[in-house]
Amino acid sequence: MEYLRCKWIHDLVNEPTIIILEIDENRFETRKIEIFRDGKFGIAAPNLEYMNTRLGEVPLPEMEEIARDEQFKVQIISSQEFNEIWRDKIQLFIRFLKD
Template sequence: MKYLLAEWTHQEEDEPYLLYSEMDETRRETRRVEFYRNGITFSYGGERGNEGALRQEPFPEDLRDLQPPEAETEGDFSAQEISPGLFYEIWNQAQERPDGFMGMFF
């Protein structure tokens, strides 16, 4: 497994600014934690389910090639590998929302 931290500098309230991801040997995402500026945190994959929210394509070998889904948006985006220990610390502390993002609206 490999782990990464992506930081996205922007002002959008409905997009995460920090993303912690776990990827398998094929560089496919298996778990992710997202942090939003309004204090909300979401986690996907593993025992938390909702694997459909995970990135479907493998991460690029060179993380400098990684861009957010909204590639035309403004702001700086960077990604770097992190230690397993840091990922697990974030994963274990993340607040679980089993109903996902849309649960905020119902």
């Protein structure tokens, strides 16, 4: 697995500004977290979609290719960092479901 954090620089109100990904050896997304300008978030996994966040249907380009596009600032993160963020967002999601 590979873990990426991507800052998306844009002025679009309804699109995320941070995308955090877990991708498999074939470069398919397996889990995704999207964070929006207003603090809202979406998450996706094979059997989970929240706030219209969905896993991509095609392999993700290599990090170097993504980084060539000036609107994206991408970096590799650790599995530990990804999983900490994922757990935090899942806990918020579960609280939302209970309310």
